[in-house]
Structure formats: C-alpha cells, structure tokens
Amino acid sequence: MNIPVRPARxxxxxxxxxxxxxxLAVAAGQGGLDGRMGELSADALEAFRAHGLPNRxxxxxxxxxxxxxxxxxxxxxxxxxxxxxxEATRIALDVPHAARLLFVSGMLARGASDFAGLPAGVSAxxxxxxxxxxxxxxxxxxxxxxxxxxxxxxxxxxxLGEGLVVKVEAGTKVAKPMHLAHVFPAGExxxxxxxxxxxxxxxxxxxxxxxxxxxxxxxxxxxxxxxxxxxxxxTVNLVRxxxxxxxxxxxxxxxxxxxxxxxxDVFSLVQGAALSRHxxxxxxxxxxxxxxxxxxxxxxxRQHADTTMFIDHAVAGCESRELFKTVLSDEAHGxxxxxxxxxxxxxxxxxxxxxxxxxxxxxAEMDNKPELEIFADDVQCGHGATVGTLDxxxxxxxxxxxxxxxxxxxxxxxAFVGEAVEYVEDxxxxxxxxxxxxxxxxKRAA
Amino acid sequence: xLEIKNLHARIGDNExxxxxxxxxxAGEVHAIMGPxxxxxxxxxxxxxxxxxxxxxxxxxxxxxxxxxxLAPEERxxxxxxxxxxxxxxxxxxANMQFLRSAMNAQKKARGEEEISTPDFLKLVxxxxxxxxxxxxxxxxxxxxGFSGGEKKRNEILQMALLEPKLCILDETDSGLxxxxxxxxxxxxxxxxxxxxxxxxxxxxxxxxxxxxxxVVHVMHKGRIVRSGGAELALELEESGYAAYGQDAA
Ligand SMILES: Nc1ncnc2c1ncn2[C@@H]1O[C@H](COP(=O)(O)OP(=O)(O)O)[C@@H](O)[C@H]1O
Ligand SMILES: [Mg+2]
Numbered sequence: 001m002n003i004p005v006r007p008a009r010x011x012x013x014x015x016x017x018x019x020x021x022x023x024l025a026v027a028a029g030q031g032g033l034d035g036r037m038g039e040l041s042a043d044a045l046e047a048f049r050a051h052g053l054p055n056r057x058x059x060x061x062x063x064x065x066x067x068x069x070x071x072x073x074x075x076x077x078x079x080x081x082x083x084x085x086x087e088a089t090r091i092a093l094d095v096p097h098a099a100r101l102l103f104v105s106g107m108l109a110r111g112a113s114d115f116a117g118l119p120a121g122v123s124a125x126x127x128x129x130x131x132x133x134x135x136x137x138x139x140x141x142x143x144x145x146x147x148x149x150x151x152x153x154x155x156x157x158x159x160l161g162e163g164l165v166v167k168v169e170a171g172t173k174v175a176k177p178m179h180l181a182h183v184f185p186a187g188e189x190x191x192x193x194x195x196x197x198x199x200x201x202x203x204x205x206x207x208x209x210x211x212x213x214x215x216x217x218x219x220x221x222x223x224x225x226x227x228x229x230x231x232x233x234x235t236v237n238l239v240r241x242x243x244x245x246x247x248x249x250x251x252x253x254x255x256x257x258x259x260x261x262x263x264x265d266v267f268s269l270v271q272g273a274a275l276s277r278h279x280x281x282x283x284x285x286x287x288x289x290x291x292x293x294x295x296x297x298x299x300x301x302r303q304h305a306d307t308t309m310f311i312d313h314a315v316a317g318c319e320s321r322e323l324f325k326t327v328l329s330d331e332a333h334g335x336x337x338x339x340x341x342x343x344x345x346x347x348x349x350x351x352x353x354x355x356x357x358x359x360x361x362x363x364a365e366m367d368n369k370p371e372l373e374i375f376a377d378d379v380q381c382g383h384g385a386t387v388g389t390l391d392x393x394x395x396x397x398x399x400x401x402x403x404x405x406x407x408x409x410x411x412x413x414x415a416f417v418g419e420a421v422e423y424v425e426d427x428x429x430x431x432x433x434x435x436x437x438x439x440x441x442x443k444r445a446a
Numbered sequence: 447x448l449e450i451k452n453l454h455a456r457i458g459d460n461e462x463x464x465x466x467x468x469x470x471x472a473g474e475v476h477a478i479m480g481p482x483x484x485x486x487x488x489x490x491x492x493x494x495x496x497x498x499x500x501x502x503x504x505x506x507x508x509x510x511x512x513x514x515x516l517a518p519e520e521r522x523x524x525x526x527x528x529x530x531x532x533x534x535x536x537x538x539x540a541n542m543q544f545l546r547s548a549m550n551a552q553k554k555a556r557g558e559e560e561i562s563t564p565d566f567l568k569l570v571x572x573x574x575x576x577x578x579x580x581x582x583x584x585x586x587x588x589x590x591g592f593s594g595g596e597k598k599r600n601e602i603l604q605m606a607l608l609e610p611k612l613c614i615l616d617e618t619d620s621g622l623x624x625x626x627x628x629x630x631x632x633x634x635x636x637x638x639x640x641x642x643x644x645x646x647x648x649x650x651x652x653x654x655x656x657x658x659x660x661v662v663h664v665m666h667k668g669r670i671v672r673s674g675g676a677e678l679a680l681e682l683e684e685s686g687y688a689a690y691g692q693d694a695a
Pocket of ligand 2: 487616
C-alpha cells in the first residue's frame with residue numbers, strides 16, 4: 001500500500017503557517033474576519049497545513065519546486081510610508097493616458113491612486129470597503145476555476161485582505177486603460193498579497209494593465225491573484241508586465257470566466273523575478289467566445305519563470321489561441337505548461353496552443369508540456385512546442401551588411417517575440433511593451 | 447584594391463579553395479566563370495567572412511588590409527559587399543528597418559554621422575523604384591514572400607544604399623528573366639566607379655553582355671585556371687566547360 005509520507009515542513013512553511021495563524025487569531029480577537037472572507041482564509045490555512053508549498057511531487061509544479069526554492073518567509077508589509085509611496089510612484093510602470101491605481105508592497109496606496117481618473121461606468125472599491133458594503137461581487141472570490149488545489153492561489157486566499165473589486169457597467173465602452181500597478185519599493189524584504197475581482201458587464205469594453213515592478217536585489221515576495229469575469233458580448237484586453245526585481249519571488253494567478261460571444265486577449269510580458277509562476281485558468285461559459293492568451297518571457301542569469309495554463313472548453317463553438325515565446329540566456333530556466341480540455345459538449349471547438357523558445361546559451365533550459373484532452377469528436381485542436389537557437393544563416397546575412405553580432409541577435413530576438421506582441425491591439429500599449437523588451441535586449445547586448 | 451594570394455580554404459575536411467590567386471585593381475570589373483562546384487560561392491563566402499570556412503593558407507588583402515582577420519561586420523564597414531546567390535528570408539525584421547540599421551551600423555563603425563530618417567526615406571525613394579522594389583516590399587520582412595528575382599533586386603538595392611567599395615555578385619543573374627536581368631545590370635553598372643572594384647560571379651555568359659567585364663577568369667577545382675578579356679566569356683559560351691570536366695550548361 002502506498003502511504004503518503006508528509007515530509008517535514010521547511011522553515012519557510014512553518015513561518016507561513018504561523019503568520020497565517022496569527023492573522024486569523026488577531027482577526028478572531030476583533031470579532032473575526034468578515035463572513036465569507038474569513039471562511040476562505042481559514043480554509044486556506046487548513047489546506048496549507050495539509051499541503052505545504054507546492055513542490056515537485058505535485059504534477060502541476062513538477063518543474064517549479066517552490067518548497068525547495070523558497071527558503072524564508074519575510075514579514076508582511078505594513079502600511080506604506082510616504083517615502084515608499086514616492087519611490088513606488090517613481091518606479092511604477094508608466095502607461096500613457098491610463099488611470100493608475102497603486103499597490104505598494106501589497107497594500108493599496110489610496111492617496112497615490114487615481115481613483116478620480118476612473119472613467120464613467122467603471123468603479124473600483126478597495127476590498128475592505130467592498131466587505132463593509134457587503135458587495136455581492138465578493139462572492140466571485142473563490143468561485144472560479146481552478147477546481148483543484150493550487151498552492152500559490154491558496155496562499156493568496158489565506159492572506160486575503162488587500163485588493164480591489166472592479167466593476168464595469170454593462171455596455172460601457174472604456175477607451176482609457178485602467179492600470180493596476182504593483183510595486184515593492186522598500187529596501188527590506190516583505191511579503192505582499194493582493195487580490196482583484198474584475199467583473200466586466202455584458203457588452204462592455206475594457207483595457208486593463210497589470211504591472212509588477214520592485215526594488216532590485218531585494219528578496220521580496222509578491223503574490224497576486226485575479227478573478228476576471230467577462231460578460232456576454234464583452235471585450236477585454238489584459239496586458240500584464242512582470243518586471244519584478246531580479247531577487248524577488250512572484251506568484252500570479254489569473255482566473256477567467258467568459259460569457260457568450262465574449263472576447264478576451266491576454267498578453268503577458270515576463271522579464272523579472274528570480275523565480276516566477278504565472279498560472280492562467282480559463283473557462284468558457286457561453287458559445288461563440290474567443291480567448292487569446294499570449295506572452296513573451298525573456299530571462300537571463302539564473303532566473304526561472306513558469307507559465308502554466310489550463311483552458312477549459314466546457315461549451316461548444318469557442319475559440320482559443322495560446323502563443324508563448326520564451327528567450328533564455330545564461331543559465332535561465334523557462335517552463336511552459338498548457339492544457340486544453342475540450343468537454344464532451346464542446347463541439348466545434350477551435351483551440352491552438354504553441355510554445356516557442358529560443359536558447360541563447362548552452363546553459364539555458366526550457367521545459368515544455370503542452371497537453372490536449374479532447375472528449376468531443378468534432379473539434380479542431382492542435383498544440384506544438386519548439387526549442388531552437390538563433391539561425392546562423394540569418395545572423396551571417398545581417399552581419400555581412402554591417403550589423404554587429406549583438407545587434408544582429410537583437411533584431412532576430414525582437415522578430416521572434418514580435419510575432420506574439422503584434423496581437424496587442426492597443427498601439428500605445430504595444431509600444432510600451434516593445435520598449436521594455438528593447439531595454440532588456442539592449443542591456444544584454446551592452 | 448583586392449589582392450588574393452594562394453588562398454586555401456576548407457569546410458570540415460573538404461578543401462574547396464586550393465591555391466587561388468586573383469588581383470582586382472580599383473575601378474575594374476572582373477568576372478569569374480566556372481562549372482558548378484568549382485568553388486565560386488565558397489570564394490565569395492570566404493571573402494565576406496562566413497564562419498563555416500577555415501582558411502588554411504594564403505592571404506586576402508583589401509586596400510592593403512588583411513580582411514580575413516576581420517569579423518563579417520567589420521569587412522562590411524571596410525566596404526565589402528556580397529550579393530548572395532541565395533538571399534535568405536528573415537521574417538519579422540522589416541526590410542526598411544534592416545536597410546536603415548545596416549547603413550547606420552556601417553556609418554557608426556566608420557565614425558561617420560548616422561543618416562536621419564528623412565534623408566534615409568528620400569534615399570530609398572530615389573533608388574528603390576528603379577529596381578522595381580515597391581513600398582510593400584520595403585514594409586515586409588526581409589525577402590519574405592519575395593520571388594527569386596525580387597530577392598536579387600533587393601540585394602542590388604542594398605548595394606546601392608550601402609555603396610560598398612568591393613561588390614561581389616554571386617550568380618545574381620540566375621533565375622532572372624531577361625527584363626529583370628537588364629534591371630539588375632543597370633543597377634550594377636550605375637555603381638561602376640573608379641574607386642570601386644567588382645567581382646561578378648556567373649555561370650553563364652548572358653549577364654556579361656550587360657555588365658561588360660574588364661577581365662574574365664575561369665575557375666576550376668578551387669583555382670583560377672585561365673584569365674582573359676571579355677571575349678573569353680564568349681569563347682566559353684561556345685565551348686562550354688567541357689574542357690573542365692563538365693558539359694555546356
Ligand atoms: N557546407 C558544405 N559542406 C561541404 N561541402 C560543401 C559545402 N558547401 C559547398 N561544398 C562543396 O564545395 C564545392 C564548391 O561549392 P561552391 O563554392 O558552392 O561552388 P560553386 O558556387 O562554384 O558552384 C562543391 O563541391 C560543394 O559540394
Ligand atoms: Mg555558387
């Protein structure tokens with residue numbers, strides 16, 4: 001018989017459990033965390049006690065062993081100081097013409113956030129205010145996939161407290177992007193947990209940017225999760241830029257539910273953190289829906305970045321496109337895991353998933369795990385994964401015209417990731433992303 | 447201007463250039479003809495610095511400078527240009543961006559000022575139409591979706607913009623119909639200048655009706671085996687390469 005052996009907890013796991021416990025105890029002393037949020041946190045603590053940090057024995061975390069990688073758990077951040085806010089404002093990503101709401105080390109910086117700049121028809125309520133107001137949208141927390149246990153998400157739920165509930169009224173067409181900027185500006189390592197619930201009403205349109213930046217060389221830990229509900233006929237463009245400091249830990253979870261004839265395009269640029277994981281869970285609730293999840297990951301040194309997604313075609317006639325480009329230099333490690341499930345009723349599903357990676361050095365490593373699980377018979381689905389190096393013939397052609405090797409490489413890498421970036425429809429946002437990539441490439445070429 | 451002495455080059459264990467000697471003075475156009483497999487393309491690659499080749503003996507100097515010691519991009523900046531026999535496609539790198547980066551990279555290497563965007567656009571608008579290069583072709587990825595002839599014309603456009611001092615054309619005529627051949631020849635002839643040397647590699651005499659060479663060399667098994675005036679090309683056209691172990695084409 002196979003008796004599961006629960007390995008001894010690591011010091012980091014002990015610290016996390018103790019911090020969770022203490023938080024709940026304090027809350028209990030004050031009459032308990034409010035209703036549903038309290039329940040969710042308590043459940044998460046239970047689950048964490050049982051599972052610990054995700055590790056290689058958990059199939060979905062095979063290539064990203066958090067238990068082995070996370071050696072310590074820094075204290076939770078306190079309310080940001082004026083100096084922290086000023087520094088955060090300075091190093092936050094600048095998105096032209098966007099309404100920016102700022103989180104500093106995981107805490108909403110109300111004064112430094114442009115709530116007044118939110119367009120008509122868009123509301124953003126801090127999580128505590130939403131709780132006080134008994135906002136029904138809070139029920140969305142924990143209601144979306146994953147149906148199975150996800151350790152990074154459970155931690156986020158355990159530390160539930162900071163975040164936003166965003167609502168876009170049905171039919172509202174918003175041109176101005178909304179930008180949730182997450183910044184860790186402090187010189188000391190802290191942990192921060194944020195949660196966003198974004199509900200886009202039927203027929204509405206929204207462009208949402210999420211950026212993650214922070215102080216170089218500080219081993220802070222950022223954990224962000226978002227529930228995104230895209231209503232019937234609604235259109236959402238979500239652009240995500242993860243450019244955490246190179247010593248940081250970043251755990252991000254995106255849970256998506258798509259209504260009938262909805263359209264969602266996600267683009268994720270990953271260049272930061274020592275170790276990062278981005279999990280995407282998508283579920284189709286209505287037919288005629290179109291989901292695009294794309295991204296580019298550029299890593300150097302010993303960085304590790306994991307993109308894992310689970311796309312659930314539960315209903316018929318939906319289309320999904322996934323395209324991920326990974327560029328790895330030095331001893332960087334990239335991971336792509338993608339699973340498309342097509343349920344029995346999901347006829348006429350059209351799903352394509354592709355992961356392409358470029359290894360710029362012998363020490364770089366890429367793990368690909370694309371999977372299809374198809375239970376319907378009339379579908380068009382495909383997946384693929386390629387791992388390659390820069391083309392010698394192309395490099396010589398460019399050099400023979402006078403381009404120095406590094407510049408020739410830069411052009412080819414840019415062309416490689418460009419195939420994914422070109423799907424970002426908003427031109428200004430595309431420019432922002434390209435500028436960040438060019439900055440990465442120029443640093444490498446220098 | 448270009449002086450090649452006893453050049454030996456190999457790829458892997460296969461020696462392809464076996465003691466090639468050739469001198470091209472400034473202002474002259476030399477043609478190299480020869481049967482397939484005689485090493486013509488290899489010579490063009492060795493001169494432009496393709497990494498796969500190893501030079502085991504001999505020398506190649508350009509204006510007195512040992513070009514074999516230079517990286518491909520340094521040779522380009524020194525004025526060496528190869529119009530490839532098979533220009534490759536580079537998806538995702540827009541032709542226009544490529545042309546501009548190449549021009550500016552060379553200028554930078556030579557310590558010259560970069561060309562401004564308006565000046566660059568003006569220059570391209572001046573040179574591209576004569577070669578039948580359309581706006582659409584300039585916007586597309588380098589050579590992407592170009593026909594064989596369009597690729598060759600794009601090579602000549604690059605040459606016209608970069609204004610190299612040593613132009614090596616490797617079978618630029620192959621795969622061109624007669625009209626396209628004339629367009630390419632006009633482009634090349636426009637670049638003939640007292641301070642510029644040209645090496646025109648071809649399998650057929652046809653191109654040399656339009657680009658009349660000062661000297662014709664015959665290459666066989668990695669060496670120059672015969673040299674003569676323009677009339678040598680005509681002679682070869684008649685006799686073919688039979689004397690060199692291959693039938694007339
Ligand atoms: N990459 C290679 N590896 C081995 N042999 C090669 C390679 N490229 C060319 N060769 C050989 O070198 C010889 C000369 O080729 P090439 O220079 O292309 O001739 P040409 O251009 O005159 O037709 C041929 O015998 C060819 O098979
Ligand atoms: Mg050849």
